[in-house]
Amino acid sequence: MVSSLIGCNMYDVVVIGAGPAGANAAIDAHDHGLRVLLIDEGRDAGGQVWRPKSGSILKASVTSIERKGNQLREHLQKSEVKRKFETRVWHIEKSDNGGWIVGLSGPDDEKQVTSRTVIIATGAQERIIPVNGWTLPGVLGLAGSTALMKENLLPPHGRSIVAGTGPLVFYVASEIQRLGGNVTAISTLNSKLDWCKALPSMILKPRLLFQGLCWVLSLYLKRIPIFWRTGIITIEGENAVEGVTITKVDKDWAPKKDHQRYIPCESVCYGQGLLPEISASRLTGADHYYDEKLGGWVPTIDDLGRTSEKGIYACGDNAGILGVTVAPISGKRAAQAVIEDLKGENPGAGQSNLKMMQKFGRAMTVLNIPRSGLIKFIDDETEICRCEGITKRDIDHEIAHGAQSHNAVKSGTRCGMGPCGGRFCMDTVAMLTAHHTSKTREEIGLPTARPPLRPVILDTLSGDLDYDDLPIPGVSPL
Amino acid sequence: MNVIFDIAVIGGGIMGCGAALRLSEGGMNTVVLEQGDIGQGASGVNAGTLSMQIKRVKLMPYAIKGHEMWEKMGDQVGFHRTGGYTLAFNDKEADLLHERMSMKKEAGANIEFVSPDKIISSEPHLSKKIVAASYCPDDGYANSSLTGQYYRNRLRELDVSYIEKFGVTDILEHEEGWKICSGARTVVAKRILLAAGGWCKKLAAMIGADLPIRARINTVTVTERAPQLLSSILGHATGLLTMKQKENGTILIGGGWQGKGTPEQGRGQIDIKNLIPNLQLAKFVIPALANIRVIRSWTGFEANVPDFYPLAGKLANRDNAFILGCVRGGYTIGPYISKLMGDFILGRETEMPLFDPSRDIIEGRLI
Ligand SMILES: Cc1cc2nc3c(=O)[nH]c(=O)nc-3n(C[C@H](O)[C@H](O)[C@H](O)COP(=O)(O)OP(=O)(O)OC[C@H]3O[C@@H](n4cnc5c(N)ncnc54)[C@H](O)[C@@H]3O)c2cc1C
Numbered sequence: 065m066v067s068s069l070i071g072c073n074m075y076d077v078v079v080i081g082a083g084p085a086g087a088n089a090a091i092d093a094h095d096h097g098l099r100v101l102l103i104d105e106g107r108d109a110g111g112q113v114w115r116p117k118s119g120s121i122l123k124a125s126v127t128s129i130e131r132k133g134n135q136l137r138e139h140l141q142k143s144e145v146k147r148k149f150e151t152r153v154w155h156i157e158k159s160d161n162g163g164w165i166v167g168l169s170g171p172d173d174e175k176q177v178t179s180r181t182v183i184i185a186t187g188a189q190e191r192i193i194p195v196n197g198w199t200l201p202g203v204l205g206l207a208g209s210t211a212l213m214k215e216n217l218l219p220p221h222g223r224s225i226v227a228g229t230g231p232l233v234f235y236v237a238s239e240i241q242r243l244g245g246n247v248t249a250i251s252t253l254n255s256k257l258d259w260c261k262a263l264p265s266m267i268l269k270p271r272l273l274f275q276g277l278c279w280v281l282s283l284y285l286k287r288i289p290i291f292w293r294t295g296i297i298t299i300e301g302e303n304a305v306e307g308v309t310i311t312k313v314d315k316d317w318a319p320k321k322d323h324q325r326y327i328p329c330e331s332v333c334y335g336q337g338l339l340p341e342i343s344a345s346r347l348t349g350a351d352h353y354y355d356e357k358l359g360g361w362v363p364t365i366d367d368l369g370r371t372s373e374k375g376i377y378a379c380g381d382n383a384g385i386l387g388v389t390v391a392p393i394s395g396k397r398a399a400q401a402v403i404e405d406l407k408g409e410n411p412g413a414g415q416s417n418l419k420m421m422q423k424f425g426r427a428m429t430v431l432n433i434p435r436s437g438l439i440k441f442i443d444d445e446t447e448i449c450r451c452e453g454i455t456k457r458d459i460d461h462e463i464a465h466g467a468q469s470h471n472a473v474k475s476g477t478r479c480g481m482g483p484c485g486g487r488f489c490m491d492t493v494a495m496l497t498a499h500h501t502s503k504t505r506e507e508i509g510l511p512t513a514r515p516p517l518r519p520v521i522l523d524t525l526s527g528d529l530d531y532d533d534l535p536i537p538g539v540s541p542l
Numbered sequence: 543m544n545v546i547f548d549i550a551v552i553g554g555g556i557m558g559c560g561a562a563l564r565l566s567e568g569g570m571n572t573v574v575l576e577q578g579d580i581g582q583g584a585s586g587v588n589a590g591t592l593s594m595q596i597k598r599v600k601l602m603p604y605a606i607k608g609h610e611m612w613e614k615m616g617d618q619v620g621f622h623r624t625g626g627y628t629l630a631f632n633d634k635e636a637d638l639l640h641e642r643m644s645m646k647k648e649a650g651a652n653i654e655f656v657s658p659d660k661i662i663s664s665e666p667h668l669s670k671k672i673v674a675a676s677y678c679p680d681d682g683y684a685n686s687s688l689t690g691q692y693y694r695n696r697l698r699e700l701d702v703s704y705i706e707k708f709g710v711t712d713i714l715e716h717e718e719g720w721k722i723c724s725g726a727r728t729v730v731a732k733r734i735l736l737a738a739g740g741w742c743k744k745l746a747a748m749i750g751a752d753l754p755i756r757a758r759i760n761t762v763t764v765t766e767r768a769p770q771l772l773s774s775i776l777g778h779a780t781g782l783l784t785m786k787q788k789e790n791g792t793i794l795i796g797g798g799w800q801g802k803g804t805p806e807q808g809r810g811q812i813d814i815k816n817l818i819p820n821l822q823l824a825k826f827v828i829p830a831l832a833n834i835r836v837i838r839s840w841t842g843f844e845a846n847v848p849d850f851y852p853l854a855g856k857l858a859n860r861d862n863a864f865i866l867g868c869v870r871g872g873y874t875i876g877p878y879i880s881k882l883m884g885d886f887i888l889g890r891e892t893e894m895p896l897f898d899p900s901r902d903i904i905e906g907r908l909i
Binding site: 514521527 | 578579580581582586631632671687688689690691694695698706707765766782802808809811812813814818819821822823824825826831832833834835836837838839840
């Protein structure tokens with residue numbers, strides 16, 4: 065089978081997401097003679113981790129992370145993979161000829177493409193457990209703050225508190241310091257023991273372990289206090305952040321109310337790890353399952369990233385939060401699967417030390433698994449769904465009156481019906497439902513996946529109607 | 543469970559829940575069996591239009607009664623009486639509109655014809671290309687998302703048993719009546735009522751009845767909160783568009799454009815080649831929609847039989863098996879016809895006649 069036999073506006077592979085996973089998948093598929101289209105909503109390739117700097121500060125000195133991003137972008141440039149940036153995929157649909165239709169909204173006129181296969185490499189999104197005051201200006205997600213720092217080289221303003229779980233806390237704090245910001249304190253739910261338990265897996269990747277130790281060491285040297293086994297219980301302030309109250313937690317991460325401390329600050333970087341961004345893979349109809357060690361709901365995939373839907377592949381963090389060491393390899397493996405499936409060739413992508421890296425990634429993700437006490441941080445009046453202004457009390461009430469699933473809570477309260485499509489409240493709603501009903505995450509399920517994946521301006525979707533062309537399928541019966 | 547229920551209602555949509563409430567009031571020990579959650583089928587995802595203008599002539603008296611019931615449910619279901627226009631944009635559509643609306647008026651609906659100028663003065667954002675229009679002051683909408691919550695609360699108040707996540711996989715004859723299975727789980731009941739919407743065909747087949755039920759898969763779209771663009775509900779002479787702006791500013795766009803998939807395959811999906819013209823038509827009617835963001839498009843299954851009349855009565859001429867479904871405009875009519883169905887099963891005389899499923903079902907008029 066040669067790809068040129070296929071109709072000329074049909075791609076062999078559309079890759080959604082140009083982070084380390086997607087970009088590597090695109091390059092490999094292209095190198096094997098496949099017609100590839102790489103799409104990303106960002107300005108350039110790199111994704112979250114290798115995010116490009118904004119044009120005005122390109123000359124600033126280059127870190128090792130930036131170097132990797134630049135290498136990838138150069139590599140892409142050379143490989144002549146067809147790219148569309150600042151373009152959003154809003155829809156994926158099985159076409160009648162066995163391929164896939166991908167709906168686009170972007171600067172150019174092409175509103176739909178068709179492809180024999182789609183590689184989904186949409187990465188991760190933040191998990192932020194809402195607490196009182198989390199919607200105040202000055203509160204940033206941990207991952208969100210890294211994005212801002214990478215793009216603009218600006219630390220969050222004023223005194224910063226960095227709080228949450230996993231390695232990101234230490235990375236963010238050390239970056240803020242490096243860029244000239246001011247970290248007042250670090251609060252992490254993890255204990256030193258949690259980290260000791262992760263050590264055996266971390267030793268597998270000594271360079272990364274060393275890097276992590278450097279972050280922590282730099283914080284110690286600057287005498288920045290690290291409060292282990294604590295979490296933020298309220299973020300205080302009238303119109304913007306003025307301080308936080310942190311509290312000790314027990315082993316289930318439930319707050320111990322008599323161990324509290326107020327710390328003044330002007331910015332808060334806050335988050336509990338990452339969730340796989342699965343809205344695109346779910347829209348294809350592929351099977352998903354829940355695995356907290358992979359960050360939550362993930363598509364069911366084989367070794368190489370084939371999902372249960374023929375022609376749909378997943379790689380990178382959206383297939384399980386395993387981080388940046390695994391992402392490029394999983395991208396290459398997804399490309400390998402596509403090459404095998406379309407051309408019958410076995411390009412034999414490297415196994416390299418994938419298992420080791422997966423183990424490392426998993427150990428990091430495990431540090432972020434929310435424990436049962438965490439929901440005690442959420443006050444009755446705390447807004448869970450920012451789009452619709454739905455509080456914990458509203459959700460608890462709905463569950464107490466018989467709502468047993470995600471769809472039921474959503475229908476009854478409007479939680480998740482706003483422009484973000486439930487992206488930010490989904491996980492919290494499921495946690496609350498699990499808590500009250502003692503059902504498993506699988507039983508509670510996820511809200512039905514529907515397009516558009518992100519809100520899109522009606523005009524960019526639909527163009528104009530020639531009224532006389534209106535296909536009139538027959539009039540309803542009298 | 544050792545309980546023997548007087549009746550098991552299969553399907554927890556408006557039809558099933560409405561009938562269960564009536565049956566329970568009438569003294570029957572009732573259980574509702576639902577494969578997913580209460581009110582998450584067609585009853586929970588439809589466009590919520592309560593319009594006399596899109597009701598079939600023969601079903602008009604039922605729709606009027608149904609409408610009254612929605613009005614009584616009021617805020618709990620997000621009921622709004624806004625008045626509604628049906629629009630025609632060329633002469634052919636205008637003729638169609640006159641013919642149909644005159645008949646519906648005769649059947650009791652409060653419908654009048656209005657001039658395009660008059661519409662534009664009350665709905666300034668509509669396209670100026672309207673050629674003819676009709677108006678019904680009774681038309682309005684309710685919020686179908688609240689169907690599940692509403693009926694779940696009623697069932698709980700009346701202490702009616704319901705089991706969610708109970709997808710019926712088999713119905714067997716039993717010395718007491720019926721044994722209804724969901725995998726290994728079973729429920730025994732003296733009677734059954736099938737009220738499984740788009741899934742009725744499969745369930746009827748479980749007791750050997752072969753009914754000519756087909757399923758349509760309708761598409762609905764919602765926008766972000768928009769500035770006020772519309773105060774009444776809208777329809778189109780061809781039936782290809784319904785629109786309403788809810789209190790919170792979001793705009794719902796429907797019109798029966800078809801998605802993909804069958805009830806057996808799960809929830810179904812939108813079909814981009816039908817979604818796009820649906821949205822184009824909406825924009826043609828309200829040009830200012832062009833700059834509004836679309837938040838979500840979805841589909842739901844609606845069953846019908848070739849004559850497009852309900853199935854409401856005994857199933858396969860048995861005395862202990864019943865079916866209620868295939869009601870066109872079933873959201874509007876549902877609360878009323880399900881009450882009638884309850885009365886019928888309770889052996890009472892019904893206020894209006896039902897629709898015997900064993901009639902000769904012939905292909906209906908589809909222009
Ligand atoms: C998209 C859409 C838009 C519509 N718009 C309007 C409108 O604007 N106005 C209007 O008046 N009407 C409208 N309708 C029609 C109206 O929604 C339906 O007629 C009505 O809701 C049907 O109710 P029901 O209870 O029969 O079906 P459903 O609400 O579908 O209920 C059937 C239930 O049976 C359950 N079930 C199925 N199989 C099994 C099984 N094996 N075991 C257990 N349970 C099972 C299902 O899960 C479901 O909950 C629309 C329909 C759709 C799909």
